[in-house]
Amino acid sequence: MIAFWIILTGALVAITCGLLGCFLVLRKMSMVGDAISHAVLPGIVIAFLLSGSREPLPMLLGAGATGLVATFLIAYFHRRAKLQTDAAIGVTFTFLFAIGIILISAFAGQVDIDQDCVLYGEIAYVPIDLWITASGTHLGPRPVYILSSVLLLVILFITLGYKQLKLTSFDPEFAAAIGISTSLWHYLLMGAVSLTTVSSFESVGAILVIAFLIGPPATAYLLTRDLRQMLWITTGLGVFIAFTGYWLAYWLNASIAGCMAMVVGVCFLAAFVRYRVTTGAKTVLTSAA
Amino acid sequence: MIIQTPDPVLEVHDLTVSYARKPVLWGIDFTLPAGSITGIVGPNGAGKSTLLKAIMGLIPLSSGYVKLFGEPLDTVRNRISYVPQRESVDWDFPVSVLDVVLMGRYGKMGLLGNPGRHDRDMALHCLEKVGMSAFAKRQISQLSGGQQQRVFLARALAQEADFYFMDEPFAGVDAATEQAIIDLLKDMAAAHKTIVVVHHDLQSARTYFDWIVLLNMRLVAAGPTEQVFTEVLVQQAYGGRLNLLSQVGDLMEKREFPAREN
Numbered sequence: 001m002i003a004f005w006i007i008l009t010g011a012l013v014a015i016t017c018g019l020l021g022c023f024l025v026l027r028k029m030s031m032v033g034d035a036i037s038h039a040v041l042p043g044i045v046i047a048f049l050l051s052g053s054r055e056p057l058p059m060l061l062g063a064g065a066t067g068l069v070a071t072f073l074i075a076y077f078h079r080r081a082k083l084q085t086d087a088a089i090g091v092t093f094t095f096l097f098a099i100g101i102i103l104i105s106a107f108a109g110q111v112d113i114d115q116d117c118v119l120y121g122e123i124a125y126v127p128i129d130l131w132i133t134a135s136g137t138h139l140g141p142r143p144v145y146i147l148s149s150v151l152l153l154v155i156l157f158i159t160l161g162y163k164q165l166k167l168t169s170f171d172p173e174f175a176a177a178i179g180i181s182t183s184l185w186h187y188l189l190m191g192a193v194s195l196t197t198v199s200s201f202e203s204v205g206a207i208l209v210i211a212f213l214i215g216p217p218a219t220a221y222l223l224t225r226d227l228r229q230m231l232w233i234t235t236g237l238g239v240f241i242a243f244t245g246y247w248l249a250y251w252l253n254a255s256i257a258g259c260m261a262m263v264v265g266v267c268f269l270a271a272f273v274r275y276r277v278t279t280g281a282k283t284v285l286t287s288a289a
Numbered sequence: 290m291i292i293q294t295p296d297p298v299l300e301v302h303d304l305t306v307s308y309a310r311k312p313v314l315w316g317i318d319f320t321l322p323a324g325s326i327t328g329i330v331g332p333n334g335a336g337k338s339t340l341l342k343a344i345m346g347l348i349p350l351s352s353g354y355v356k357l358f359g360e361p362l363d364t365v366r367n368r369i370s371y372v373p374q375r376e377s378v379d380w381d382f383p384v385s386v387l388d389v390v391l392m393g394r395y396g397k398m399g400l401l402g403n404p405g406r407h408d409r410d411m412a413l414h415c416l417e418k419v420g421m422s423a424f425a426k427r428q429i430s431q432l433s434g435g436q437q438q439r440v441f442l443a444r445a446l447a448q449e450a451d452f453y454f455m456d457e458p459f460a461g462v463d464a465a466t467e468q469a470i471i472d473l474l475k476d477m478a479a480a481h482k483t484i485v486v487v488h489h490d491l492q493s494a495r496t497y498f499d500w501i502v503l504l505n506m507r508l509v510a511a512g513p514t515e516q517v518f519t520e521v522l523v524q525q526a527y528g529g530r531l532n533l534l535s536q537v538g539d540l541m542e543k544r545e546f547p548a549r550e551n
Contacts, residue, residue, distance in 0.1 A: 026382060160401060167392050171378045177345050177371035178396035178448075179363070225428040227383045 005127040005141050007246045010260055012147040013200040014238030016154050017212035018220075020193050022230055025217040026169045031086060032071065033213040035093035036190065037197040037206045039070035041100025044198060049107060056146050060198055067194025068187065070096055123204050123256045143203045150199045157192055158231070161185065166227060208257040215264035216241065222271040237267060290522060292512030294322040298452060298483050299344070304353035306336070306343045312351065312506075313339050319502060319511035324481045326474055328488040328498035328514075332527050335505040337487045338374065338456050345371050345454060357452060367396050370450035372441050374457050380429050380437060387425040389440050390415055393447030408447075415446040420469060435466030442470060453477070453484045460489070471497055491523065 017033075024033050040063035047062025070092055077088035131142040139145075158165065164185050167175045172182045193213070200209050220233035245260030252259065297320035306314040314336045321327055329337045342348045344355050346362050357365050370393075390412040391404045398404065404412075416422045419439040424432070432440065438458055445453055459467050474484050474497075488494055494501065494514075501517045503509040509526040510517045 026379075028379075163395055163398070163403070166384070166388075167395060170382045170384060170389075171373065171392070173342075173347055173373045173377060174371060174392065174444075176347055177366075177369070177373075179366045180395070221383065225383045225430060226385070227388075230383055 002127045003246060003250070005144065006123055006256060007242050009123060009126045009141070009143055009147060009203055010242030010245060010256075011239045012144065012151055013204050013209070014212045014216065014242050014260075015235050016147065016151045016196045017200065017209060018216040018234035018238045019154055019158055019231055020189065020196060021213040021217040022220070022227075022234055023165055023169055023189055024193070024213060025221060026227075030214045030218075031089050032074065032190070033193055033197075034210050035070055035074065035089045036067045036193050037201060037209045037213070038093045039096035040064075040067045040194055040198045040201070041097050042066055042103060043069075043100075045100050045103040045107070049103070056199070060195060063198030064191060064194045066096060067197065068191060071187065071190040123208075123260075126203050146199050147203070150196055154192055154196060157188070161188070165189065204260075205257050208261050211261040211264045212238065212241075215261075215268055219264075219268045219271040222268075222275040241267065290510045290512060290517060291319055291508065292516060294320045296323070297321055298323045298358055299485070300356040300359075301340075301344065302354050302356070304340075304343060304355065305351040306339055306348060307351045314343065315507045317353070317504075317508045319508060321483065321485070321500060323483050324478055325500040326478050326484045326486065326498050327500040327502060328486050328494050329502045329504055330488055330491065330494050330523075330526070331504035331509075333489070335526070337489075337504055340502075340504065341371075341454050341456050341485070341487055345369070367448075368451045370445040370448040370453045372445045372453065372455040372458060375434065375437050375441060375460065380432065382429065384429060385425070386416065386421065386427050386429060386432070386440050387412055389429060390425075390443045390447050393444035396448060411449075412443070412447050415443040416440075418446060418473065419443045433463075435462040438462045438466060438470070442473065451482055453482060455484065455486045457487050457489070459486075459493075494518065 021030070021033060024030050043062035043064070043066030044059055045062075046066075047058040050062075051058040073092045074085065074088045077083045077091065078085050083091075126141050126143050129142050131139045131145060164175070164180050167180060168182045168185045176182050197206075197209050200212075204212075216234045216237040217230070219237060220230045223233055224230050241260055241263045245263045246256055248254075248263065249256040249259035299321040301317055301319050304314060304317040305312055317340060329340060331337050339348065343350055344357075344362075346355075355362065357369060362369070387409070391408060393415070394404055394408040394411065398408070413422060413425060416425055419442050421436065421439050421443060424436065424440075429437070429440065442455075442458065445455070458470055462470070474486070478484060478499075486498070488497070495518055498514055500512065501514050502511045503517065503522055503526040505526045505528070510522045
């Protein structure tokens, strides 16, 4: 049962992050995911200090707000100071993350979050974080409920906004010309990434969130030239990675998040080799013809 | 010289656009008649694409206004089509040719609508018009430059608009595609559609367009081709640089060198 809950949690995070990550990769904004996953930290700490509890709602609001602040700052520095986007990202998220770290260490006595947990998470503790009702019934791990709801929200967002997300990613000028607001969809996507990041990172940590945001979409991108297929492959990969990652960790007696992130990398390498082999074969064919 | 038209479908009034407080377009003021094919002509950096984007509301105006069919853009958006420069998008994006053409239907679908049977038929029909029906299922990464431009044109046709703005549709396309596009534009104009094209080749401009807007940050001239496309005015738009250019052009015409690659 423990294995089941951990794999389920991993798969939920992987699918949610992967679906959004597909659009980040296609918009050439992968590192924005990186930035948001770190920048939400001060929001979480402030929400915790204000509400005094680790209830999911204030956490999500606090983190969602700082996530959007981060994307806004990145866009602002880029536009107003003509700073390159990657430099703007680098400055913004390290600054916000540092504020979070300082808040944690300054209020160490009151804050029930530690720095290691933020970076690496502890997916192994998911099965003991149970949701117990007032009458004492065990309903299973709390994170599974939170992550499932976030996944549902993300699926709803992508299904309803599929057309707009696809068009604003492919041809923003044309989208704007036919009256689809590119900045509205940019901030909606960033809001979804913030929400996903904060609900995921408590269980899996910031590093694994980034791995899931970028790794499976980048892998799927090499395997297909169809957006729908790319989303499906990412989903399948998420489940596969959570499963193999867990058993690899079990077998090596190592960090579960670490093993999952490593499987992400191995999958990408395999797809890369396949891509090189098939495109290499095509080049040989065309040069022979 | 600016020749105004009595019953304009496009009215650009005293339009000024600046980037980082530096004006790139100054006091542009002209009108266009319905059913015309207009070429926006001028040297590199004259602000031709900027003018198109300003008309489409893609960049903020510092002053002035634009009216299409006598209305502001927002109220007539579904009658306007915009074809961006081919290089402005990532052609490795994981969509098929048909997907791209279907994007032309998005404006008619509303917020939550999905492409239906009619939209697909329409898109396929438009692909046929540009001679690309065999490529409907193809991934866009496998297209040549000319084919990419035809796909963009098919997407514009799928919008069923009355007014078409095209940014450099002839840049980097093969001669066959260029001819196919100009034939199509003439058909559209005959059906009373209005077309505005950003163009940089002076030689073909005279035969392609029946209305010309000569631009070099300021409006040099606007009006019917035969009245506006004179050596004096073109010279004025291009400054001193035209001498060399026209000599090379004459030379190439005399010796029948191909004016362009492919």
